[in-house]
Amino acid sequence: MEEFFQSKAMLTPGVAGTTTTMITGTLVSQFGLPGNWTGLAISLLFGLSVWADKSVPVYQRIIFYIINSMTIFAVAIGINTAGMVINQPLERSVDPHVIEETHSPADQQTFFQDWFR
Template identity: 70%
Template sequence: MDEFLKSRAMMTPGVAGGVTTMITGTLVSQFGLPGNWTGLVISLLLGLAVLADKSVSVYQRIVYYIINSLTIYAVAIGINTAGMAIQYSNEPGSDPAIIEREVPPDTGRFFQEWFRN
């Protein structure tokens, strides 16, 4: 567990990306918040955990914070996109090989298009 919270651990951003997807998906589906900005803010908040690691210099912590926060956000986007592809591929008449399609507006589903205009 001690290594899990270190700034150099790569498992931490992956798990935090999953947590970001859960929190963002819930906020977007329940309150209609914009997914892209909500996910970014949550990623930045979860990335703050890296600043607690006193074993590296302040400069390195800031660099790790930026890299980890962007990694968390990228993982969250990937999980959401994969969830959308699976979710919409189960619809009658849909082709699971085609991921790019017109996404119906707010359907009350957990996985939603975060970058909808």
């Protein structure tokens, strides 16, 4: 568990990026907050975990804070983008006289959204 909170550990940004995606997706879909700024703010909050490692000098912690926060944000963007691609409906051709109704949960999914629109 000690290695999880070290500033040099890359597991922390990966887990924090996943958590950032979940929190940002929820806030964006439920409250209509802007995804890009919400994700960045949450990434910066999770990046504060490097300050728990007192064995590294302050100037290195500042550098690790910036790098880890941007890594967390990049992971969150990647997960969100992958989720958007997975949830896109497949293009298929339907005869004009066929009426197709879709009521699947995948068509109503709004969790993954374009954060930069």
